[in-house]
Amino acid sequence: MTAFRTATAQPAIVLDHVSKWFNKRSTRSFKDTFIHWIKRQPVRSQQFQALKDVSFVINEGESVAVMGLNGSGKSTTLKMVSGVLRPDEGQVLTRGRVAGLIEVGAGFHPDLTGRENVFLNAAILGMSEKETKERFDEIVAFSEIGDFIDQEVKHYSSGMFMRLAFSVAIHVELDVLLVDEVLSVGDAPFRAKCNAKLKEMAEQGVTMMIVSHSAGQVKELCSRGIVIRKGEVIFDGPIDDALKVLEQ
Numbered sequence: 204m205t206a207f208r209t210a211t212a213q214p215a216i217v218l219d220h221v222s223k224w225f226n227k228r229s230t231r232s233f234k235d236t237f238i239h240w241i242k243r244q245p246v247r248s249q250q251f252q253a254l255k256d257v258s259f260v261i262n263e264g265e266s267v268a269v270m271g272l273n274g275s276g277k278s279t280t281l282k283m284v285s286g287v288l289r290p291d292e293g294q295v296l297t298r299g300r301v302a303g304l305i306e307v308g309a310g311f312h313p314d315l316t317g318r319e320n321v322f323l324n325a326a327i328l329g330m331s332e333k334e335t336k337e338r339f340d341e342i343v344a345f346s347e348i349g350d351f352i353d354q355e356v357k358h359y360s361s362g363m364f365m366r367l368a369f370s371v372a373i374h375v376e377l378d379v380l381l382v383d384e385v386l387s388v389g390d391a392p393f394r395a396k397c398n399a400k401l402k403e404m405a406e407q408g409v410t411m412m413i414v415s416h417s418a419g420q421v422k423e424l425c426s427r428g429i430v431i432r433k434g435e436v437i438f439d440g441p442i443d444d445a446l447k448v449l450e451q
Contacts, residue, residue: 214298215379215410216261216284221293223254223279253279255434256293263298263378266411268421268442270449271431277414280431281305281383284412299378299410302328304369311364313357317348320356321371328375338374345400346370347393366393373400380404383414398423418446 227249254276261267271277282288283295285303311320321342325335335342343352346366356364372380382401401424405411415421421428421442428445430438438448 212262212264214260214296215263215265216298216412217294217296218257218259218280218283219294219296221254221257221280221283221290221295222252223276223283223288224250224252224291227251253434254283254290257431257434257436258293259429259436259439261410261412263410264405264408265427266405266413266425268425268428268445269412269414269431270416270421270428270445275431276434277431278305278383281381281412281414284379285381297379300329300376301379301381302372302375302377303381303383304372305381305383311356311368314355316354317352317356317359317367321352321367324368324371325375328372328377330375334376342367342370342374345373345396362390362393369397373404377409379410379412381412384416422446 257276257280269277269280279288281303282305283290284297285301285305287303287305289295311324315323318339321339322332322335325342326332330338343349346352346369348363348367351359351363356367359367380401398420401411401413405424411424413421413424425442427440428438428442428449429436430445430448438445
């Protein structure tokens with residue numbers, strides 16, 4: 204697996220004064236929307252600021268936990284880094300090949316089989332068809348999908364989605380891995396297997412940015428924690444201290 208190996212670590216992820224807004228409609232029901240449409244009245248919307256002037260740098264080889272309560276902006280931050288969302292202000296920079304496990308089954312087509320989706324998802328993550336063919340057996344073996352690999356994924360459970368998506372991502376030649384709570388899906392043995400693989404990747408020098416509510420997981424994988432509250436970074440430092448701030 205390719206990873207940065209330089210004498211002096213360079214930035215792998217940079218968020219520079221990033222802000223993000225979303226529109227929140229003021230109407231509360233379909234009925235209200237329909238009445239506004241009949242009367243040809245505009246549907247008013249309010250802007251909600253999800254991120255407020257967020258800045259931090261993650262260097263090559265670091266494993267960093269991004270933490271906060273639901274709605275704090277941590278998943279929005281991860282989606283900015285992955286390129287799913289773009290900032291309204293500021294800039295987001297990444298270095299190297301980035302693979303993201305942002306949502307269970309994201310990038311999978313429901314009408315394609317698991318086998319076909321492996322090639323599709325791998326291509327999205329930047330793998331060539333040759334690379335995917337060479338690693339296909341490893342991907343399937345790690346995912347524990349078995350004979351279901353040739354069934355349409357619309358028949359998969361959320362756990363099966365997660366296992367296959369995770370397996371594809373970790374077999375990509377990547378420099379940065381983004382993980383957003385997907386490891387909360389699935390049984391305990393497979394979660395332990397995933398955590399062991401993440402730890403192995405961290406030791407190999409892969410940069411990781413992990414969103415998780417599991418204190419045990421982030422303490423095992425990360426040495427640094429960034430705590431976000433109401434869209435703002437309120438702490439950035441050692442993981443043990445970050446967990447204490449999170450509890451306050």
